[in-house]
Amino acid sequence: MTDTIVIGAGLSGLVSAIRLAQAGQSVTLLSKGLGGLQLSQGTVDVLGYASERVDRPFKTLAALIKTDPHHPYAAIGADQVKAGLSWLTQALPGLLTGDPERNLCFPTAVGALRPTCLYQPSMAGGAASGGRTWAIVGPRQLKDFYPELCAANIGRTPAPGGGAITARPYRIDLPARPGEADCSALTYARSLDQADFRAQFAQAVAAVVGDEEAIGLPAMLGLNGGDGLEAWRDLERRLGRPVFEIALAPPSVPGMRLNQALIALAKAAGVRLVLGSNVIGVISQGWQLQGVVLRQAGHDQRYDADHFIHAPGGFESGALHLDSYGQLSETVFGLPLRGGEADDLITGDYWQDQLLFKVGVGVDSAMRVLDEAGQVVYHNLHAAGGVLAGATRWSEKSGEGIALGSAMAATDAILKGQ
Amino acid sequence: MRKLSADVVVIGGGSTGAGVVRDLAMRGYRAILLDRADLAQGTSGRFHGLLHSGGRYVVADPGSGAECASENAIVTRIQAHAVERTGGLFIVGPEDDPGFGDKFLAGAAEAKMPVEEITPGQALALEPRIHPGLKRAFRVQDGTIDGWQIVWSAVASARQYGAQILPYTKVTAIERDGQSVKGVLAQDLKTGEELAIECGFLLNCAGPWAGQVAALAGCHPVEVVPGRGVMVAMSHRLVNMVVNRCAKPADGDIIVPDHTVCIIGTTDIKVDDPDHLEIPRREVQQLLDAGESLVPGFRQARAVHAWAGARPLIKDDRVASSDTRHMSRGMSIMDHQDRDGLSGMLTIGGGKFTTYRLMAEHIVDAMEDKLGSHHPCRTAQEACPGQEDAHNYQITHRLAERETDRLSDQTICECELLGRRQFVDLLTEFPHATLDDLRRQSRLGMGPCQGGFCSARAAGLAFAEGKIDIERATGLLRLFLANRWIGLWPILHGDQVRQTVLDDWILQGILDVDHLPAQTQEVV
Ligand SMILES: Cc1cc2nc3c(=O)[nH]c(=O)nc-3n(C[C@H](O)[C@H](O)[C@H](O)COP(=O)(O)OP(=O)(O)OC[C@H]3O[C@@H](n4cnc5c(N)ncnc54)[C@H](O)[C@@H]3O)c2cc1C
Ligand SMILES: Cc1cc2nc3c(=O)[nH]c(=O)nc-3n(C[C@H](O)[C@H](O)[C@H](O)COP(=O)(O)OP(=O)(O)OC[C@H]3O[C@@H](n4cnc5c(N)ncnc54)[C@H](O)[C@@H]3O)c2cc1C
Numbered sequence: 001m002t003d004t005i006v007i008g009a010g011l012s013g014l015v016s017a018i019r020l021a022q023a024g025q026s027v028t029l030l031s032k033g034l035g036g037l038q039l040s041q042g043t044v045d046v047l048g049y050a051s052e053r054v055d056r057p058f059k060t061l062a063a064l065i066k067t068d069p070h071h072p073y074a075a076i077g078a079d080q081v082k083a084g085l086s087w088l089t090q091a092l093p094g095l096l097t098g099d100p101e102r103n104l105c106f107p108t109a110v111g112a113l114r115p116t117c118l119y120q121p122s123m124a125g126g127a128a129s130g131g132r133t134w135a136i137v138g139p140r141q142l143k144d145f146y147p148e149l150c151a152a153n154i155g156r157t158p159a160p161g162g163g164a165i166t167a168r169p170y171r172i173d174l175p176a177r178p179g180e181a182d183c184s185a186l187t188y189a190r191s192l193d194q195a196d197f198r199a200q201f202a203q204a205v206a207a208v209v210g211d212e213e214a215i216g217l218p219a220m221l222g223l224n225g226g227d228g229l230e231a232w233r234d235l236e237r238r239l240g241r242p243v244f245e246i247a248l249a250p251p252s253v254p255g256m257r258l259n260q261a262l263i264a265l266a267k268a269a270g271v272r273l274v275l276g277s278n279v280i281g282v283i284s285q286g287w288q289l290q291g292v293v294l295r296q297a298g299h300d301q302r303y304d305a306d307h308f309i310h311a312p313g314g315f316e317s318g319a320l321h322l323d324s325y326g327q328l329s330e331t332v333f334g335l336p337l338r339g340g341e342a343d344d345l346i347t348g349d350y351w352q353d354q355l356l357f358k359v360g361v362g363v364d365s366a367m368r369v370l371d372e373a374g375q376v377v378y379h380n381l382h383a384a385g386g387v388l389a390g391a392t393r394w395s396e397k398s399g400e401g402i403a404l405g406s407a408m409a410a411t412d413a414i415l416k417g418q
Numbered sequence: 419m420r421k422l423s424a425d426v427v428v429i430g431g432g433s434t435g436a437g438v439v440r441d442l443a444m445r446g447y448r449a450i451l452l453d454r455a456d457l458a459q460g461t462s463g464r465f466h467g468l469l470h471s472g473g474r475y476v477v478a479d480p481g482s483g484a485e486c487a488s489e490n491a492i493v494t495r496i497q498a499h500a501v502e503r504t505g506g507l508f509i510v511g512p513e514d515d516p517g518f519g520d521k522f523l524a525g526a527a528e529a530k531m532p533v534e535e536i537t538p539g540q541a542l543a544l545e546p547r548i549h550p551g552l553k554r555a556f557r558v559q560d561g562t563i564d565g566w567q568i569v570w571s572a573v574a575s576a577r578q579y580g581a582q583i584l585p586y587t588k589v590t591a592i593e594r595d596g597q598s599v600k601g602v603l604a605q606d607l608k609t610g611e612e613l614a615i616e617c618g619f620l621l622n623c624a625g626p627w628a629g630q631v632a633a634l635a636g637c638h639p640v641e642v643v644p645g646r647g648v649m650v651a652m653s654h655r656l657v658n659m660v661v662n663r664c665a666k667p668a669d670g671d672i673i674v675p676d677h678t679v680c681i682i683g684t685t686d687i688k689v690d691d692p693d694h695l696e697i698p699r700r701e702v703q704q705l706l707d708a709g710e711s712l713v714p715g716f717r718q719a720r721a722v723h724a725w726a727g728a729r730p731l732i733k734d735d736r737v738a739s740s741d742t743r744h745m746s747r748g749m750s751i752m753d754h755q756d757r758d759g760l761s762g763m764l765t766i767g768g769g770k771f772t773t774y775r776l777m778a779e780h781i782v783d784a785m786e787d788k789l790g791s792h793h794p795c796r797t798a799q800e801a802c803p804g805q806e807d808a809h810n811y812q813i814t815h816r817l818a819e820r821e822t823d824r825l826s827d828q829t830i831c832e833c834e835l836l837g838r839r840q841f842v843d844l845l846t847e848f849p850h851a852t853l854d855d856l857r858r859q860s861r862l863g864m865g866p867c868q869g870g871f872c873s874a875r876a877a878g879l880a881f882a883e884g885k886i887d888i889e890r891a892t893g894l895l896r897l898f899l900a901n902r903w904i905g906l907w908p909i910l911h912g913d914q915v916r917q918t919v920l921d922d923w924i925l926q927g928i929l930d931v932d933h934l935p936a937q938t939q940e941v942v
Pocket of ligand 2: 455459460462463464465466467563564565651676677678679681692693694695722723724725726854858863864865901902904905
């Protein structure tokens with residue numbers, strides 16, 4: 001029996017578990033797999049795009065809440081999102097920087113300028129503004145990064161605030177491990193954590209670049225050191241100018257940095273982590289959830305708690321499911337879903353947001369799950385993160401803001417005994 | 419305007435046109451083939467992938483069955499690399515009439531089609547996933563073909579004999595000199611250049627578009643009744659042999675293992691416009707149900723892609739025009755001299771991919787009859803380029819390649835095990851290609867991730883190694899993603915939703931491709 005059970009090890013699950021444990025609760029975190037953080041770009045997005053690119057996320061968020069009452073931010077509220085951002089910034093000292101009130105744009109591997117509000121220090125040098133001159137450098141052995149494509153698209157995209165960036169592509173030829181032509185960002189990160197390889201790498205980069213004021217490299221600059229940024233700091237020192245990381249397709253090294261830091265915090269706070277098993281059943285009495293059943297090797301195990309935070313992710317993690325007959329379901333508790341009624345849930349226009357991906361659970365301001373009639377399903381069940389209905393997170397760039405805000409709202413409700 | 423001349427112009431680069439141009443060139447004609455799109459991007463790239471044993475036809479039309487049986491053997495030999503000898507089963511399911519099996523055996527005997535009845539237990543040992551309640555089973559020589567590889571190797575052979583092949587060249591007008599065809603006007607859609615081609619004979623092999631092409635020549639309307647068929651590919655091979663239902667042919671009664679997937683098909687609905695073929699959810703449901711009855715659990719497997727093709731049937735007065743399945747599957751040759759008083763032009767309708775070589779032989783014979791000349795057809799004897807080692811296709815070929823170059827080359831498409839060198843070679847060979855053109859060559863983005871990981875790599879390589887500008891490289895990426903979606907959204911359910919959301923997170927969430935600078939020109 002623990003005070004709270006958290007389901008899901010993504011950003012919202014980890015933050016919820018840590019915050020409750022730090023407040024003195026006993027917390028068990030159950031998760032089927034590792035959360036989405038390690039696939040993400042490792043920034044904290046609040047709102048990057050509404051109809052246009054967003055410069056001031058909280059200003060636009062306030063307007064969004066008014067026009068779209070079904071957006072998760074409407075239930076969460078701006079204050080909880082801000083609280084979540086400041087909680088995370090303090091919990092991970094030195095790993096996140098930026099001004100929550102203002103979005104900056106950072107280049108991605110294909111050379112798009114992507115808005116976000118908090119970012120890692122290793123990305124800071126890539127904040128786009130007119131007049132900059134960048135060297136964009138990548139190793140031939142990394143198939144997810146083409147400096148030519150990245151630089152050319154950066155060069156033809158108007159920088160926020162006007163002007164253009166001059167970006168020049170350079171290639172180096174240095175495998176992360178000798179004799180390998182196909183190295184992932186993670187292999188490079190592990191090699192760059194070794195001083196010898198780092199020296200070689202810095203030398204190779206220095207040999208190709210020109211006099212650009214900063215150097216952009218694929219996001220793979222190491223995982224070691226207290227904050228995971230030891231290799232990046234050393235590379236900057238060796239190269240004698242700002243070095244910045246550019247977001248890549250998974251596996252994501254910056255995402256892993258956030259993940260490893262949060263897992264370490266969770267362990268330090270005494271959170272009991274039970275990873276790699278699926279929740280397969282629930283025990284409840286009326287509006288009270290009592291426990292969940294976990295499928296574990298050899299036997300099924302019951303876990304009981306006073307409170308539950310359900311942070312299992314969305315369709316990508318399998319928490320939401322659309323079967324071959326078109327039936328939608330939430331796969332853990334069978335919770336009522338919102339947004340599945342439309343008949344044009346999926347349309348043929350690839351560039352349009354699909355209504356299907358807005359399907360999820362509806363919640364009140366304490367993040368308690370609501371049924372179709374707007375009634376609380378279980379008094380002690382709160383939902384957070386990707387399972388919430390109402391947003392296409394990847395297109396509006398709001399994933400972390402929603403995860404953090406809902407984690408704060410859910411944990412507040414539990415701690416205040418709501 | 420560029421001027422060309424030829425003895426014969428072939429319109430349409432599907433299986434029919436490809437077979438015809440090869441045959442023409444081998445008989446010594448100077449031939450030019452034109453297609454408005456990539457080769458085999460019409461019906462021949464929207465079919466089921468089955469190299470018929472003949473089994474499907476032996477009961478209703480043993481003649482057609484016999485043709486399939488002999489052409490199957492020929493194509494397997496002359497284009498070995500494009501054929502996988504999977505073998506096939508006809509199974510009488512628990513609901514089906516076991517008496518049909520006797521008719522099947524009788525028809526097979528009449529068609530001289532090799533067949534062997536095996537016990538249900540033996541069938542289950544071969545294909546453990548098929549319905550365990552089956553009553554009878556017959557083993558036949560069905561195979562599977564890669565339609566694109568067949569067409570390319572046929573045109574490669576034609577080129578060796580001097581033919582010119584012009585994909586992405588649309589015929590815009592047919593010029594006549596009073597009562598005879600004198601040439602065609604066309605446009606290169608990649609460069610915009612206009613072409614005028616003088617010719618003595620014109621073969622209209624435009625499949626479901628044959629009516630439109632005939633109209634260009636001012637002929638009386640040729641009514642083509644496109645019969646739309648939908649197919650759905652599942653993410654892996656639930657069966658390794660072609661599995662047919664041994665009953666009167668119906669919708670969705672064949673599962674074809676093809677490359678890394680297996681394909682259930684197909685439906686048949688009369689439509690008006692072969693350019694806009696819907697994939698209705700109701701037909702997808704019907705196919706999933708049919709799959710379930712052949713292979714229990716089919717619905718739990720993951721559907722990765724769907725497409726629809728149009729049977730190019732020319733209207734035949736003997737049957738009602740709404741029931742295209744019961745029109746003759748045979749081909750028809752329309753002589754415009756008898757019909758419209760126009761000499762020097764034949765229009766071809768109907769047919770099957772399996773018998774494309776034989777069809778071509780008949781068409782070229784018919785043309786030679788009109789011309790009063792005769793040269794022997796040698797297409798069945800001589801092998802096509804591409805199959806030099808005479809090995810048939812094997813599903814494991816890419817794995818074997820990657821095992822040898824695993825350390826020295828990158829795998830740029832993990833689902834289909836496509837190597838970087840292979841892809842870069844294609845970029846060099848086809849400098850004007852779209853990523854979809856390269857996909858048809860290489861299966862890039864055809865596996866479970868449907869481009870989630872490989873599309874940005876492909877665009878990056880095309881720009882880094884190719885001779886295209888950044889606007890085109892970025893445009894190619896966008897076009898590829900939008901085109902993959904054509905065949906994804908109609909079947910999106912189950913684990914493919916999960917994959918799609920992951921892909922969206924990567925491409926839109928992390929890379930923000932949707933906010934790259936918009937292109938100023940349409941990419942072709
Ligand atoms: C759903 C379905 C499933 C099938 N499954 C099988 C099977 O498993 N096995 C089998 O053997 N057969 C199968 N068939 C039959 C087979 O696919 C067709 O008979 C064959 O592909 C027809 O080839 P084609 O060259 O005649 O037509 P197409 O492949 O359609 O070629 C016509 C070409 O003409 C071009 N064209 C049109 N207009 C112009 C213009 N103005 N200028 C230049 N070019 C033009 C088009 O772009 C197109 O490429 C199937 C058919 C369908 C519809
Ligand atoms: C035997 C076989 C096996 C296959 N296996 C797989 C597989 O394993 N995985 C997989 O993902 N896919 C598979 N496919 C499907 C394939 O990827 C394409 O979706 C399909 O072949 C349609 O052709 P396309 O390349 O033109 O692609 P599409 O993506 O459908 O279209 C590309 C272009 O064609 C144009 N177009 C659209 N409709 C038509 C039309 N009716 N006529 C002419 N042009 C049109 C579009 O405007 C677009 O420009 C298979 C297809 C076949 C025939």
